[in-house]
Amino acid sequence: MNWYRHRTAIWLALILAAWGTLKVCWEQGIERREAELRFHGYTINRDLRDQLGQGMMLGLLSGFRGVVADFVWLMVTNSWQDKQWFRVKSMVDLSTTLQPRFIPFWDLGGWHLAWNASVDRRNNRDEPNELRRLKEERYWINEGKKIYERGAENNPDSFEIWRSLGLLNDQKLHDYRAAAEAYAHAAAVPGAPVFLERFPGYMLEKAGDDAAALEVYKRLWYLPRDHKVPQFGYDKVEERIRALEAKLKVPREKRVFP
Amino acid sequence: MFESLFRIRAIARNTLTEALRQKVLNILLLFGVIAIVSGFLFANFTLAEQFKFLKDFSIGAMSVFGLLIALMGTAQLLPNEIENRTIYTILAKPVRRSEFLIGKYCGMLALLATTMLLMSIVFVGVILTKERLMINAELRDAQGTNAEMQAMANENIKQIHKEARDPRLIQAILLTYAKLAVVAGLALLISTFATSAIFTVATTFMVYIIGHLESVARAAWLTGGSEVNFAAKIFLGVLSFLVPDMNIYNVIDEIIAGSAVPWSHTLNVLSYTGIFLLILMSVAILIFNEREL
Amino acid sequence: MSTPDSPKADLAVEIRSLTKRYALPWKRKVLVAVDQLNLTVRRGEVFGLLGPNGSGKSTTLKMLLSLIKPSEGEAWIFGQPVDTIEARRTVGFLPENPYFYKFLNGDETLRFYGGLAGMQGIALDNKIEELIKLVGLENGRDRPLSAYSKGMLQRIGLAQALIHDPELLFLDEPTAGVDPIGSREIRDLIVRLRDMGKTVVFSSHLLEQVQEVADRVAIMSLGKKMVEGSLDELLTVQDRTQFIAQDLSPAAQEEVRKLIEQRGGRNVSVSSPKLSLEQLFLKTVEYERAAQQPGVAKPTNER
Ligand SMILES: Nc1ncnc2c1ncn2[C@@H]1O[C@H](COP(=O)(O)OP(=O)(O)OP(=O)(O)O)[C@@H](O)[C@H]1O
Ligand SMILES: [Mg+2]
Numbered sequence: 001m002n003w004y005r006h007r008t009a010i011w012l013a014l015i016l017a018a019w020g021t022l023k024v025c026w027e028q029g030i031e032r033r034e035a036e037l038r039f040h041g042y043t044i045n046r047d048l049r050d051q052l053g054q055g056m057m058l059g060l061l062s063g064f065r066g067v068v069a070d071f072v073w074l075m076v077t078n079s080w081q082d083k084q085w086f087r088v089k090s091m092v093d094l095s096t097t098l099q100p101r102f103i104p105f106w107d108l109g110g111w112h113l114a115w116n117a118s119v120d121r122r123n124n125r126d127e128p129n130e131l132r133r134l135k136e137e138r139y140w141i142n143e144g145k146k147i148y149e150r151g152a153e154n155n156p157d158s159f160e161i162w163r164s165l166g167l168l169n170d171q172k173l174h175d176y177r178a179a180a181e182a183y184a185h186a187a188a189v190p191g192a193p194v195f196l197e198r199f200p201g202y203m204l205e206k207a208g209d210d211a212a213a214l215e216v217y218k219r220l221w222y223l224p225r226d227h228k229v230p231q232f233g234y235d236k237v238e239e240r241i242r243a244l245e246a247k248l249k250v251p252r253e254k255r256v257f258p
Numbered sequence: 259m260f261e262s263l264f265r266i267r268a269i270a271r272n273t274l275t276e277a278l279r280q281k282v283l284n285i286l287l288l289f290g291v292i293a294i295v296s297g298f299l300f301a302n303f304t305l306a307e308q309f310k311f312l313k314d315f316s317i318g319a320m321s322v323f324g325l326l327i328a329l330m331g332t333a334q335l336l337p338n339e340i341e342n343r344t345i346y347t348i349l350a351k352p353v354r355r356s357e358f359l360i361g362k363y364c365g366m367l368a369l370l371a372t373t374m375l376l377m378s379i380v381f382v383g384v385i386l387t388k389e390r391l392m393i394n395a396e397l398r399d400a401q402g403t404n405a406e407m408q409a410m411a412n413e414n415i416k417q418i419h420k421e422a423r424d425p426r427l428i429q430a431i432l433l434t435y436a437k438l439a440v441v442a443g444l445a446l447l448i449s450t451f452a453t454s455a456i457f458t459v460a461t462t463f464m465v466y467i468i469g470h471l472e473s474v475a476r477a478a479w480l481t482g483g484s485e486v487n488f489a490a491k492i493f494l495g496v497l498s499f500l501v502p503d504m505n506i507y508n509v510i511d512e513i514i515a516g517s518a519v520p521w522s523h524t525l526n527v528l529s530y531t532g533i534f535l536l537i538l539m540s541v542a543i544l545i546f547n548e549r550e551l
Numbered sequence: 552m553s554t555p556d557s558p559k560a561d562l563a564v565e566i567r568s569l570t571k572r573y574a575l576p577w578k579r580k581v582l583v584a585v586d587q588l589n590l591t592v593r594r595g596e597v598f599g600l601l602g603p604n605g606s607g608k609s610t611t612l613k614m615l616l617s618l619i620k621p622s623e624g625e626a627w628i629f630g631q632p633v634d635t636i637e638a639r640r641t642v643g644f645l646p647e648n649p650y651f652y653k654f655l656n657g658d659e660t661l662r663f664y665g666g667l668a669g670m671q672g673i674a675l676d677n678k679i680e681e682l683i684k685l686v687g688l689e690n691g692r693d694r695p696l697s698a699y700s701k702g703m704l705q706r707i708g709l710a711q712a713l714i715h716d717p718e719l720l721f722l723d724e725p726t727a728g729v730d731p732i733g734s735r736e737i738r739d740l741i742v743r744l745r746d747m748g749k750t751v752v753f754s755s756h757l758l759e760q761v762q763e764v765a766d767r768v769a770i771m772s773l774g775k776k777m778v779e780g781s782l783d784e785l786l787t788v789q790d791r792t793q794f795i796a797q798d799l800s801p802a803a804q805e806e807v808r809k810l811i812e813q814r815g816g817r818n819v820s821v822s823s824p825k826l827s828l829e830q831l832f833l834k835t836v837e838y839e840r841a842a843q844q845p846g847v848a849k850p851t852n853e854r
Contacts, residue, residue: 008544015544019537020499024476026530027503031473033523045524061470063437063504066314066511073307105304139518226420261669268666272652279654342650347711350616350644350721351667352636551618 007212038101038154051094060098069098073105076112085117089143096151103158106151114144114168141172152185159196162186167198176207180216194231201240214244221256265353266361272374273365279411282369285323289377293317297544306394309421312388313514316381317430321510323377324370324438325466331369332445333458335362340444345551356543359446366442374435388510420524429524430513436531437507441466443535444502447542451547469504472497501533558854560630563719563750563812564592564615569624571610571774584610586774588624589596592752592767594718597745599765603836607774612721628719643712647723649704651727652749653697657688657707658695661697661714668715682710687736701728709740720744722753726760738764755843762828771838785831 049057052068059068072095079087092109099105117140127133148165155161162185169179180203187196197220204213217240227234238257247256252258266275300308339345339362393415400411445462452458479494501508506527513519558565571585583608592598600608615617615626618632631638651660658679665675683692686706691699696707705725712720725741726734734757741751741764755761762767762782769779778785799807 008548011544012541015537015540016499019533023498023534024480024498025501027473027498028480030503030523030526030530031508033526034506034509037512037517037519037523039509039517061467062325063470063507063510064318064507065512066310067318069511070311072312077303099511099515101512101517102310104304108304108307128327145508263766264669264671267661267666272655272663276652276654297851343646343648344651346613346616346618346646347649347651347664347708348667350639350642350646350712351664351715352669353667354636435610550620551613 004066009073048094048097051090053232056167065098069095069102069105076109076134080112080116083120085113085120085140086113088117092147096147096154100151103151103155103160106147106155106161108166110144110151110168111201112144113147114141114172118172121221141168144168145173157189159186159189159192162189163192163196170203170206176203177209180207195233198233198236198240205240205244210244210248213251214241214248215239217244218256224229262354262357265357266364268381269358269361271354271370273335273362274368277327277365277369278372282327282331283373283376284378285327285373286376289316289319289323290380292316293377293381293384293431294547297388300310305417308388310383310514312385313430314429314511316377316384316516317434317510318429320374320377320381321434321437324374324434325441327373328366328438328442329445329459329462330372332363332366332442333449333452333455333462335366335446336449337452337455337458340551349551355547359450359543359546363443363446366446367439370435370438370442374431374438375430378431380543387424387455389418426513426519429519429521430510432525432529433510433513434505437504437510437529439535440502440504440531443538443542445530447538450542450546465501466504468497469502470502472503474506475501476503506530556629558627558632561594562591562627562630563594563826564590564598564626564628566590566611566615566626566751567624569614569626570622571607572621572622574784581624585614585621587770588774588776590769590776590779592750595745595748596766597669597741597748597764598750598752599679599761599768600752601756601758601761601768601832602754602770602771605773606771608771609723610774611771612752612754613758614640614724615721624835640715641718643717643720645705645708645712645717645722645725646722647727647831651696651704651707651711654695656695657683657692657710660707661710664711665714670715678714678716682713685713686710702730702733705729705733705737709737712804713744717749719750720752720821724755725753725756734760737775758828758832759762768828770832770835777835778831782828786828 029204052060052072056068057072059071072091076088076091076095077093079085088109090106092112096105096109114138118137121140121160122181124133124136128134145165145168148161148168150159152158162182166179166182166186171174180200183196183199183203186192187194187199198217201213201220202214204210204216217237220236220237221241225232242257244250245257268335277297293312296460298314300311305335314354336345345358349355396411396418400408403411441462442463445458448461448465449458452461475494476498479491479498482491482494509519509523509527561629566588569585569588569590573582573584581622588607588611590611598739600611602608607613610619614621615628615633615640620634626633627785628638628640631641642677652663655663657773661676661679661682670678686709688703688706691703691707696704699707705728709722709725712722722741726737729737738760743749745764753765765782767779767781768785770777
């Protein structure tokens with residue numbers, strides 16, 4: 001019988017066909033789950049290939065994404081010490097592309113640009129024109145902000161980037177309303193430190209919108225929580241409410257603390 | 259059945275003994291150096307960066323050394339037996355070829371488990387030492403400062419604890435082991451029909467790399483429209499059917515980067531690996547049974 | 552009920568039209584390593600497999616152990632088809648130029664092979680003691696095999712083949728590379744094994760030795776079996792007679808010669824001994840000599 005001579009080949013074909021079908025379905029399932037868990041933030045394309053060079057590309061293709069990202073990040077640190085700001089920016093972009101889920105890449109990357117690069121450019125002695133210096137400063141602050149924004153978008157479950165964005169809006173851009181909004185985002189993330197809850201209030205006060213600030217503090221005050229737990233900082237909330245109620249001349253009957 | 263397991267164990271143990279007597283574990287020294295250097299070289303980076311570097315480089319080194327052993331070691335298993343004709347003496351005993359092959363593979367798995375275990379112990383030692391040193395430094399710096407500084411030090415100590423004793427590292431190590439098992443399995447399968455160890459190493463490495471692109475091929479095969487021509491479609495389909503998806507082990511990087519990776523996901527990947535290895539071994543046995551020695 | 556076609560369990564080895572062809576790469580030819588071989592080995596006999604280099608002895612033994620698959624034909628060991636694991640339970644094998652695991656010592660080697668044969672515990676310990684003594688390897692039991700001499704390797708190989716107390720032994724050139732004393736010891740060992748009731752099939756080039764121990768021999772050439780039979784049958788020259796006398800004076804010898812001629816005997820030489828196995832061997836495979844004559848191509852088994 002002829003089939004008998006080829007029985008190994010037939011078995012092979014059967015096993016592979018059955019397994020192949022199961023395999024493809026299984027892998028699709030794993031990939032769907034990974035997407036839900038927000039892994040796979042990057043795709044290998046020509047741009048990435050050009051920027052990484054052959055060695056790192058091989059590392060990436062051998063399954064060492066984390067190590068490759070670390071090496072890129074070490075280049076960020078080097079370029080930062082050498083004040084090569086455009087290189088810092090492109091390396092930050094690269095490392096965050098490789099590992100968008102590692103928060104410090106966004107957090108520190110944005111900080112390098114918005115704080116270090118901007119200050120360095122403003123104090124640039126080679127540029128006599130002050131206007132130009134300020135323009136450059138502004139440019140780098142905005143680049144940092146963009147990194148924070150992209151980071152926050154990629155990591156909605158992280159409060160750190162929102163907090164940094166709040167700080168940037170507050171200290172660098174003096175856009176206190178935007179800062180208040182960013183801090184509100186940060187405080188809303190589960191697991192964020194509770195003191196962040198008060199920050200939108202501080203920012204709105206800084207923005208001159210005392211009424212809105214009071215609303216923030218009042219909302220905190222009426223949360224069903226134990227006001228004696230020191231972490232919640234209700235002594236500070238109470239102090240701010242009293243001060244704002246006095247400042248805004250809120251009618252006694254409408255005050256929290258009449 | 260029981261006898262069969264007995265013989266498999268004898269062959270596996272012999273394979274492990276051979277590797278250990280050839281001082282394969284010397285690789286541990288190199289690993290120790292890498293772990294210690296990556297643990298203490300980057301002292302002026304932030305806490306999160308330091309721990310990431312340590313974990314990435316240590317688990318990466320485990321992976322590289324494991325891959326070396328899995329690739330080079332497995333590729334030589336059969337050629338050595340055949341060249342030295344020791345295989346004749348084994349198969350002349352009441353031993354099935356399948357038992358021989360499974361025994362060899364189990365020996366390699368045991369070797370990989372031993373090396374991974376020892377490297378993990380070194381790794382844990384380094385990371386716990388680092389934890390101790392960093393906590394001591396925090397405590398020293400916070401001594402005699404105000405309440406706010408002390409609260410910050412406490413926050414840092416909490417973070418150091420969390421980073422150093424991350425239980426998810428167990429998942430990372432298991433997944434690394436699974437990856438090595440797949441590579442060893444591939445090498446063994448290829449060596450059942452290869453004519454030289456070099457060929458096996460080269461081909462296995464190629465399959466390993468292609469495995470990292472399998473998801474791309476699969477996506478193009480499943481969703482690619484008319485722009486993918488028929489021949490390419492067949493090629494992509496065959497590739498998706500045969501080559502394992504090595505990207506599923508990239509979860510290791512996600513774990514170190516701090517993503518929450520549920521155990522259910524890890525177990526799913528591990529079961530995929532298990533079934534894949536069963537298929538791999540069945541195919542290897544089918545081919546090896548036909549082989550002339 | 553046994554038909555003439557069913558294998559007989561009382562035969563140690565039964566081979567029917569066993570053939571092995573190898574495709575020669577880069578040539579559109581096949582090499583017939585073993586050609587339509589029919590052979591039987593009876594239980595309890597010592598069987599010598601003879602033949603020049605490349606005549607297919609090792610190939611035959613490998614097929615009997617299912618290390619390679621026959622292209623044609625079948626073979627049985629004690630009635631079991633050779634490709635079953637049962638057939639191999641009753642067989643011990645010493646390959647030609649054996650190499651074992653260099654990193655194991657003598658004891659560990661035997662322990663490993665004993666384990667493969669399903670032995671363990673005290674039974675295995677005792678067997679190892681016994682075999683180490685039997686093959687005379689007391690000085691090598693805790694030395695790694697990488698430090699073994701050729702003769703020691705051959706001995707550990709023999710011990711390994713005997714570990715599970717097989718009924719039948721296949722020894723491929725058991726004395727190759729062993730010095731005359733060692734080779735004599737191995738020969739004595741084979742005799743002892745036969746006395747223990749075991750069947751031994753061995754291949755060798757040392758014809759003197761084969762002559763000393765083998766009950767029956769087969770001579771192969773270019774994959775074919777040329778002759779097979781008991782040594783007595785093969786070596787006795789049927790149409791000749793040999794007298795052996797002591798203290799016979801030359802004159803008396805002359806008288807006897809004349810008497811034989813008177814009675815019709817011819818071509819008498821009183822001192823001629825029995826045909827040696829070597830003579831038989833050379834006669835059987837005379838192509839070697841033919842090849843030495845100019846213009847005559849050496850025959851091969853390529854087709
Ligand atoms: N794997 C193989 N591929 C091709 N030809 C082979 C192979 N193995 C053996 N042969 C050929 O088969 C023939 C018989 O070889 P075999 O080893 O059986 O001879 P032998 O009688 O044992 O010789 P020796 O006395 O030298 O050991 C030889 O011509 C050999 O070249
Ligand atoms: Mg031979």
